[in-house]
Amino acid sequence: xxxxxxxxxxxxxDDVEEDVEEEDTEEEPNTESxxxxxxxxxxxxxxxxxxxxxxxPDTEGEAAPDPANGQADGDTPADGQEDRGIAERAKLFxxxxxxxxxxxxxxxxxxxxxxxxxxDVEMSVAGEILSGVETNLVGETRKRLQSTGNLAQDxxxxxxxxxxxVGQFDFTQRLADAExxxxxxxxxxxxxxxxxxxxxxxxYLEEQGYTSVLANGDxxxxxxxxxxxxxxxxxxxxxxxxxxxxxxxxxxxxxxEYAEANDVDVVLGDTAGRLxxxxxxxxxxxxxxxxxxxDMTLFVDEAVAGQDAVTRASEFDxxxxxxxxILTKAxxxxxxxxxxxIAHVTGKPILFLGTGQGYEHLDPFDPEEVVDQLxxxx
Ligand code: GDP
Numbered sequence: 001x002x003x004x005x006x007x008x009x010x011x012x013x014d015d016v017e018e019d020v021e022e023e024d025t026e027e028e029p030n031t032e033s034x035x036x037x038x039x040x041x042x043x044x045x046x047x048x049x050x051x052x053x054x055x056x057p058d059t060e061g062e063a064a065p066d067p068a069n070g071q072a073d074g075d076t077p078a079d080g081q082e083d084r085g086i087a088e089r090a091k092l093f094x095x096x097x098x099x100x101x102x103x104x105x106x107x108x109x110x111x112x113x114x115x116x117x118x119x120d121v122e123m124s125v126a127g128e129i130l131s132g133v134e135t136n137l138v139g140e141t142r143k144r145l146q147s148t149g150n151l152a153q154d155x156x157x158x159x160x161x162x163x164x165x166v167g168q169f170d171f172t173q174r175l176a177d178a179e180x181x182x183x184x185x186x187x188x189x190x191x192x193x194x195x196x197x198x199x200x201x202x203x204y205l206e207e208q209g210y211t212s213v214l215a216n217g218d219x220x221x222x223x224x225x226x227x228x229x230x231x232x233x234x235x236x237x238x239x240x241x242x243x244x245x246x247x248x249x250x251x252x253x254x255x256x257e258y259a260e261a262n263d264v265d266v267v268l269g270d271t272a273g274r275l276x277x278x279x280x281x282x283x284x285x286x287x288x289x290x291x292x293x294x295d296m297t298l299f300v301d302e303a304v305a306g307q308d309a310v311t312r313a314s315e316f317d318x319x320x321x322x323x324x325x326i327l328t329k330a331x332x333x334x335x336x337x338x339x340x341x342i343a344h345v346t347g348k349p350i351l352f353l354g355t356g357q358g359y360e361h362l363d364p365f366d367p368e369e370v371v372d373q374l375x376x377x378x
Pocket of ligand 1: 190192193353
């Protein structure tokens with residue numbers, strides 16, 4: 001899952017860390033002959049004499065030091081113990097000691113941006129991650145995730161967590177608190193694994209001690225009845241359907257009545273994934289909302305669809321406000337772009353990941369776990 005992205009993110013952390021270590025070495029008072037990176041950092045004819053005298057190099061044209069980091073303002077000459085010039089030219093990391101040249105950092109951030117965009121992370125979300133990484137590197141905003149001892153990786157982990165944890169709530173707790181039957185309606189296009197996901201959720205709910213009834217609100221598509229009916233039979237859960245072409249709101253309404261009469265805890269209602277016009281789809285979804293007033297509307301799409309999934313999430317959210325997303329086929333997605341972007345773009349959390357074709361392949365979405373997986377490979 002998300003292997004390609006993990007590799008690219010790992011490269012960012014490693015590259016930055018390497019540069020940080022080089023700068024660290026340069027900062028040590030050095031009586032040996034200056035070689036390698038030190039030369040390039042203080043390039044120019046005066047480099048050698050600076051190294052000998054400890055005088056600050058010319059800061060002309062460089063960015064002003066960040067006042068927030070409490071560094072000297074550059075007026076005071078170095079005390080001879082270490083070369084303050086590099087620190088003045090550099091961004092300070094959160095330790096207050098570790099430095100990296102601002103241009104180097106910018107290069108790494110540019111590379112990170114390319115890595116994110118090429119993994120199908122939505123553009124505004126990539127921007128948010130980049131500014132988060134930068135802020136986390138120069139500030140002290142790291143609170144939630146445990147430090148890995150690698151500053152660049154920590155900054156990245158925190159920035160990723162911030163975008164993918166948007167709107168998170170405890171699905172199981174909400175279910176426990178809600179009056180029964182809880183009605184959950186599923187939206188999304190055909191072929192992404194919506195029907196399978198409804199069946200998986202019925203299995204998941206059973207494991208949590210809840211009974212459920214499946215309702216086929218996709219009265220438009222030929223074969224939809226048989227498909228969901230088969231899952232209901234496999235799982236041994238009740239199933240409500242009408243003739244093809246019937247009113248989807250009426251089907252779900254019947255399922256709610258069935259649940260009330262039979263003390264069933266949760267109604268899981270499918271809806272059509274495609275109609276002739278998107279207007280027809282919107283009308284149908286808003287009618288279901290009016291007639292049923294579901295407790296939750298969950299959008300289902302496939303992780304592998306990347307940006308398309310993100311765009312569809314917004315469109316479906318406009319048609320019938322969603323409470324969260326379930327991303328299927330995460331097991332076959334090397335990119336992770338949709339998983340990273342969708343919560344931030346819709347403002348609604350990812351609640352589950354589909355991780356295979358079996359009924360048991362549905363995992364509650366845990367932002368911290370996903371960040372670990374993306375950055376630590378755990
Ligand atoms: P629907 O048209 O959206 O209802 O899609 P289906 O539920 O019929 O699923 C389409 C295909 O995707 C089926 O072959 C499913 O087994 C497969 N599928 C669904 N979820 C997952 C998943 O999480 N991982 C994988 N690998 N395949 C899945």
